Amino acid sequence: MRTSWHDIWGSARGPVMGLAPQTRLLSGATIFAACMVAPAATLQGPLIVIGATVMWLIACRPPLKVVRGALVLGLVLFLPYFLLLPIIPVDPSPGIGRWWHAVAVPWGVLLRGLSGMLVSIGTVASLSASDLREGLLRLPVPRVVSAILLQIVHQAATLFYETRRVASAVAVRGASNARVTGWRVLSSLPRVWLPRIIVRAERVAAAMELRGYCDGDLRSFRQHRMGLADGAALVLAIGVLGLSVMARIRGIA
Amino acid sequence: MNDPALAYQEVIVRYEPEEEATVKSVTFSVAAGERVALVGLNGSGKTTLLLTTVGLIPHEGEIRVGGVKLTHGTLSQIRDRIGFLFNVPEDQLLFPKVIDDVAFGLLRRGLCLAEASSKALQALDALGAAHLAESPLHHLSHGQKQRVALAGALATDPPLLLLDEPSAGLDPPGRRALAQVLNGLGAAMVVATHDLDFGARLCTRFIMLEQGRLVFDGADATDVLRRWEAGKFEHS
Numbered sequence: 001m002r003t004s005w006h007d008i009w010g011s012a013r014g015p016v017m018g019l020a021p022q023t024r025l026l027s028g029a030t031i032f033a034a035c036m037v038a039p040a041a042t043l044q045g046p047l048i049v050i051g052a053t054v055m056w057l058i059a060c061r062p063p064l065k066v067v068r069g070a071l072v073l074g075l076v077l078f079l080p081y082f083l084l085l086p087i088i089p090v091d092p093s094p095g096i097g098r099w100w101h102a103v104a105v106p107w108g109v110l111l112r113g114l115s116g117m118l119v120s121i122g123t124v125a126s127l128s129a130s131d132l133r134e135g136l137l138r139l140p141v142p143r144v145v146s147a148i149l150l151q152i153v154h155q156a157a158t159l160f161y162e163t164r165r166v167a168s169a170v171a172v173r174g175a176s177n178a179r180v181t182g183w184r185v186l187s188s189l190p191r192v193w194l195p196r197i198i199v200r201a202e203r204v205a206a207a208m209e210l211r212g213y214c215d216g217d218l219r220s221f222r223q224h225r226m227g228l229a230d231g232a233a234l235v236l237a238i239g240v241l242g243l244s245v246m247a248r249i250r251g252i253a
Numbered sequence: 254m255n256d257p258a259l260a261y262q263e264v265i266v267r268y269e270p271e272e273e274a275t276v277k278s279v280t281f282s283v284a285a286g287e288r289v290a291l292v293g294l295n296g297s298g299k300t301t302l303l304l305t306t307v308g309l310i311p312h313e314g315e316i317r318v319g320g321v322k323l324t325h326g327t328l329s330q331i332r333d334r335i336g337f338l339f340n341v342p343e344d345q346l347l348f349p350k351v352i353d354d355v356a357f358g359l360l361r362r363g364l365c366l367a368e369a370s371s372k373a374l375q376a377l378d379a380l381g382a383a384h385l386a387e388s389p390l391h392h393l394s395h396g397q398k399q400r401v402a403l404a405g406a407l408a409t410d411p412p413l414l415l416l417d418e419p420s421a422g423l424d425p426p427g428r429r430a431l432a433q434v435l436n437g438l439g440a441a442m443v444v445a446t447h448d449l450d451f452g453a454r455l456c457t458r459f460i461m462l463e464q465g466r467l468v469f470d471g472a473d474a475t476d477v478l479r480r481w482e483a484g485k486f487e488h489s
Contacts, residue, residue, distance in 0.1 A: 129349035129389075154349060157391050200344070206309050207345035210337055211405075212329070212361055219360040221353045221370075 012126035014061030016233070021127060021135035023230040028123025030237035031056045035115040038244040039251035040108035041100070048247055052240045053115040059233075060122035070121050074114040081106035129153055130221070137220050147214050155204060159197060166193055256320030257282040258413045258441035259306065264314035266298070266305050266465075275301045277465040278314070283441050285412070290452035291445040292477055293462035299445035300340060302462070303415045306443075307332055318413060333362070336406030336440070340417040342398040351377070351393070351401050352386040358409045376408035377401070379434055395422040403431070407438070414442035420451040429454070449474050449481075 016024050031052050039045035057067065088102040127135060132153060136146040166188065208214065260282035267274040276298040283289050291299050305312045308328045316323040318331045339345045348354040352373055359369035377383045382400045385393065393401065399422055406414065419435075420428045432454040435442065446452050452459065453474035461469035461477055469480060 130353065133349070151347065154347065157349075158343065161391060203339070203341060203344040204347075206304070207339055208347060210307055210309060210332060211345065211347065211358065212332070213347055215329070215361070219366075221348075221350075221356065221360075221366065 011128075012060040012062045012122065014059050014126070016059045016126050019230050019233055020138075020226050021131035022138040023226065023233050024123065024126045024131070025135040026139065027233050027237040028056070028119060028126070030234075030241050032116055032119045032123070034237075034241040034244040035119055036112055037241065037248055039248050040111045041104040042247060042251045044247040045244075045251065046111055048240065048243050049111055049115045052244075053118050056119050057122050060126045062122050062125035066121060066125065067118065070117050071114070074110075074117045078106075078110040078113040081109045129157065134220060134222050144214065151204075151208070151213070155201075158200075162196065162200075163193065166196075256285075256317070258285045258287065258319060259283040259443065260315075260317040261302075262315040262317075264302070264305065264312050264316060266301055266310055266312045268310070275465050276305065276312075276462075279462070279465075279467050280314075281460060281467060281470060283413075283443060285441055286439055287441050287458065288435075288456040289441075289443050289458045289460055290449075290456035290474075291443055291460050291462065292447070292449065292452060296464075297462040298465040299462055300417055301465075303337070303417050303443065303445055306415060307335055307337055333409075334412055336409065336411040336414045338399075338403055338406050338414075338416040338419055340421065340445075342395070342402035345402050345405070346390050346398060349389055349391075351382075351388050351390060354390065354401060355386075355405045355408050358405055362409060373404070373408055376404040379407070380404050381430060396424065396427055399423060400427075400431075410440075412440055414438070414440050414444075416442060416444045418446055418448075419444060420446060420448045449478055 016027070019027075034052050035049045038048045040049075082103075084106060085102055088105055129150075133146075133150050136150065141149075261279050264276060264279045265274050266276035279298075279302065291302070293299050301310060304310050306316055306318070306323070308323055308325075308331065312323075319334055321327050321331055321334075323331055337345075346354050348357060352370060355373035355376055356366075356369040359372050360366070364372065374383055374386055377386055377400075380400045380403060382397065382404060385397060385401065390398065390401065399419070403416075403419060406416075414435075416435075420431060423431060428448070428451050432451060435444075435455055442456075444452060444456060458472055459469065459474060459477045460467060461480070469477060471477075
């Protein structure tokens, strides 16, 4: 089922969709951790990170345009770190190693940043808002944290539609083309959008209080059974994390 | 056990201590099963009074629901007896899927998942919205959201319903159907509305607020209309 969440992020169509939501969430988090832990300055580290990221994306199969967008955004965000190369102190020893010492810093930022973004996008695309709720409720996450997180996700989707309505209103009321509309929406954020959000947040808080949203235990709406495939996926993800940790320890040694 | 479903005794509500009161010494009661339309111009205090009744705004005076006085200690007991519809239904829909949202109140009251889902579906069906059960909330129209929010309020079968503009955003057949559904319920209700036709179809008593004061309490909608049209209640 497509949900508003998927209107924003796109919907995954890979084999992970057959797994229980908590498996998807936990596997994604474990692969993410593996990408962050692996050393960037060794040969094995980047191989593990790139391999794990590509495998996870294949397993999730988020829409290509979302992956492309994330890649472009990641490169825009992280490539400029290479501009800092001239001011990063180099290794005083002679040879190619002296430059690698400096390059390793922005390379680590690029590798971890980009892989983290792609793994997160794969994971998010594989979870509808209902799946996220079911997944969180089955993991040892404090209930208050789950409740707040789920409401942030739910309201973020509402705000997405609110922003679209504001953009339509701005377009109808005088902006002549998409670029002008975009600019006007952006400039109207503090005056139009923010007060609306604050008022809305107050009303939602009142409704949450009245409906007892945070009282007692959050209850699950579905019954998911963990199967063999869930176990295999978790073992694989933990295996990748183990490899990353080993590569890290070797790198330090 | 002749306690009224709802009773206000000299209720005063102000948002800030120094400010003029939004609701000024309002006293009336609603008998069990009675259906009351709360009418008045924008800013007359209708929504404030409803929100105060469920303890969302502090008040002076006394509010009793089913004989139980509204205090901090009785708040959850009172809220469990009330089905509430906010005037912006989107605000009270807290779950991504329709059926989950409607079932939430039932699960909170300790029903098992199967029972809660079945009752939620019944409530949706009563409002002609059973086909929306599996839909994502963000894809619904305003009228559909209104019906889902109302289904959530009705699902727990509360003895008192407080409905803020329930007919707003509904098309004429939708309004008629809603009035029919609400007419079939045994619960007492207070319906804040500008829609006198809808109020007349549903309620047996009209209470009018003007700038926070109760200025009319009667059974005839035409009286309300006459007073309205005579311009007695225009904004000052």
